[in-house]
Amino acid sequence: MNAPEERAALTPASTPTASPTSVPSAPALSLYAYALRLHRAEPGGRLPEGGYALPAPPGRRSRRTRAPWKAACAALTEALAPLMAVPGTAWTGADTDRAAHRIHLRLADLSVREGHVQFVVAELPLEDEGWARALGRCLTRTGTGVMAVCVGLALLTRLGEPEDVPYLRTLGQLKDLAGHAVRALDAIDRPTAALVWLGHYASGPELRALVDALAAVDDLSVGDDPSARSRLDAVLRKAGAVRPETARRVAEAVRLADLLREHDARDAGLVAGAGRLLRRMSSVNDDRAEILACPVAVGLFEAFVVRAAELPPTLDHYATLLSVALELHSGPSRLLEWERGRREALLDGLESVLSRSACRALPDGEPAEDSGSGSGADSDSDSDSGFGSGFGSGAGSGSDGQGRVEWARSTALRLFGRDAERAASAGRLRIEATVLDPVDPYVVETRILIDGLPLVPAAFGRGPAHSPEYLLDSGRLRATGEPREVQLAEAYCTEGCCGALHVTIRRDGDHVVWSDWRRPAPPLSPLPARELPEYRFEAAAYDAEIARAENDHSWTWPARRAARLIAAGVRDRPDLLTRWDAEPYWIGTDFRNRDIVAVSLRCRARPAAGENGRDGKNGENGGDGEVGEEVPWQYVMWHIPADGTAPEDLAAAALRRLATSDPRTYGGGGGSR
Known part of the structure; x- marks a missing residue:
């Protein structure tokens, strides 16, 4: 939008009385113009925590509906599909204005929600992408109704370009539109999408200070801005306590991989903080593994490992390096698109750093004192700072004492010892009871790897697999003469809310078969949705692996x-x-x-x-x-x-x-x- 167009959008006008086929007069105030006016009034261009409320009276807001989902989507498709057709070979801006006006009128007669709009527009066939993009821009920049603007945002989620970023960033400051704007920005400009998300959802002094600093930097370049960098350091010192999606959005907003590649080689605080963010992004205890939603995750792992040797030998740094290695070994990050041999090379690099004499001494003696800027305090938790109450609040005496030392010793042996070498050459099924750093909550996971890939993050994505006690001590994974259904994982919020992952295990001659999967529809994920196959294992190898896992108590304390x-x-x-x-x-x-x-x-x-x-x-x-x-x-x-x-x-x-x-x-x- 050029300067005259912006002035027009910001100038109130009379409400249109045009017919559905005429070009409407300028609306009283578009939602974009409303958000822009509020943002310009913010000191320093700050982003409002929680977003601005919509200006419309209740009748103009999205209305709740009791109509069945399919019926509502069908009605919405019928209303929108004809308007996606190009009106002629030489369409003009007047044509998009007219189509946008018709969309406003048609949506006014429907009782639908934003979710219906996102679902329907994502599936609409688009005859001409140029026309659909122009219509999306018209709706987002001049739309006065929430549902109409949502249609525009959904179109730009599919077709947006860099020129749309300023408008999407502004609309993202309206709390009812933030999620839709972030979704559209994710496809165009990840750092800006992350900033809008943090502006809406981040809370607490450290995170809010970082958001304010980023909002004041035109190109979101943190490395050259002392204020932004100091505020990032404050967040990184507590990065082990942030929620997984917050960790991902911080990494994306500050372009963390680029910072690691470009910044001062003596900056141990940046390296340690990056490791903590990677650890949190890899967690599956808060729903999906956010590392799988990060398009630069592979580059971030690579940049971190390159800088890992700069970390001073403290117990906290040792635990951070070991945690990242554990994720590369058997965590969700194995599902990322790795070049052949690259993940293994990163693991070798971490093993090399952890094998240095100064590091090897840490698990064999008293925990070292963490040094100032580099270590951070994972156990420092501020429940009022957006760092999630309970995260990093300590695991009793084991969180910073002998228990953590014992965990480091045991985990390093399991990762890099002879058992790890034997596991690498094992059959296609591997069951690993995995203990996370004791400063993390919910410290034990059962990781089920088939053909080297973790099953539960790929097939379920709504929570981790059940504990070793549930799956192994009970004998649930044993193959018997009778087929039986086993629940491998349950949604973090319980099965009754968001489902669970079930499989039927049966013996078939010389094989054990996993089949007849039951699971809910997968959540939004960058991983392609697919039907789960029938897995067949050689019975002797299967029985041996289950027996090994059941009798392996080396992970316990x-x-x-x-x-x-x-x-x-x-x-x-x-x-x-x-x-x-x-x-x-x-x-x-x-x-x-x-x-x-x-x-x-x-x-x-x-x-x-x-x-x-x-x-x-x-x-x-x-x-x-x-x-x-x-x-x-x-x-x-x-x-x-x-x-x-x-x-x-x-x-x-x-x-x-x-x-x-x-x-x-x-x-x-x-x-x-």
Whole structure:
């Protein structure tokens, strides 16, 4: 839009009364002009946290609909498809204005949501991309209705060009349009898309200061701007605690791979922060692995490994390097488009750095003190700063002490020792119980690799695979004479919300077959959607791999070993809990302190004094009401500190207590449900 056009868009005019076939007069104020006016009033051009509210009255906002999804999409397709056709061989701006006006009118008669618009426009056949692009620009720059502007944004998601970036960036400051604008920008200008996303979603002083600094830099060049660089350093020092998508957007907004290639070779803080961001981007515990949505991920890994040798030998740096190596070894990053041998070369480079004498001494002795700018404090967590409460809040004594040292020693051996060499030449199925850095939450994952590629991130993308206790200790992955369905992974928000990944495992002669997959529709992902194939494994090799994984306890630590022994004891002796009208709900280690065993039980509520109720559903053994009345469950959480007692003795003592006293009396409570 040139200067006269911009002035026209910013000048209020009368509401049009034109017929559907006429060219409408200028709208009172387009949403773009409204957002631009508000942005110009911001000191220093700052981006508003959470975005600006829309100016329209309720009737002009997107309306909710109870119409079935397919019916709403069909009606929207019928309304939009004719207007995607080119009106003539020599169409002009007046034609796009007229078509945009018709779209406004047709959408006013429909009860649809933004999601319908995105879905329908993404699938519309476009006879002439030039016409569709011009129509998208007209709608985004002059549109006055939310749904009409959404149509324009969806068209530019498919067809946008660099000249559209300023308009999309401005529209992205309206909270109802931010996601749509970011989606369109992602296809054109990743750094700007990331800045708009951070401007809308980032919170807390460090991240907001970085957003303000980036917004004030015309070309988003951080390296040459002292203010932006100092604010980036503040974020990188806590990068181990940011949420995965925030980590990705920060890396994209500051062009982190370019910074690593171009900046001062003595800048250990930048290198360490990049490693922490890579670690967070690779996490699958917050839904999808954000590393797979980062188009420059391979370059970022390469730039980080090139600079890795500059990090001073501290425990935090050692853990960061080891975490990145762990992701390259078996994490979601294996699904990236690597040149042949390149990922293996990066792993060799990290092994070389970790094998230096100064680094090798770290897991064999006391943890080193982290040095100023380079180390960062992963355990520093500010729940009010956009760094996600609980992230990096420590894993008890193991987060910065001997537990982290033991993790580093064990993980390095598993990654680079003889076992790793044998694993590289193993059959097509590999099951790995993987322990992440103890400063991270949810520190244990089961990684299932088929033909060298991680299955769950590729096939599911809504959360990690279940724990080793669930998949291995229970024998669920064993192939038996009868086919059985196994849940390999569940959405972070539970299966009832966003689904789970199921497979049927059966033995077929000399083979074991994984087939009959069940999963929800995959989330938005850069990975191509595909039907899951039937996997066939040689039975002998399959049985050997499952037996190896089930009997490999080298990844555990004392509290986790004790928890597994308690779970096995309860599984083998169900009477330990049935005598108390109880059942196991979850047994493992505490999320916040990995050196505490956590035993969660479900118990039937006991009757009050003087009541003679029986059990839960039919009034016998523990009911507290009339016969036939449902008795609620009481959830009891029992914490057992790992105090140096041998795991076997700790577990035996816990099982003896369960055999002799009611767990409702242990304390640590939980109410009824």
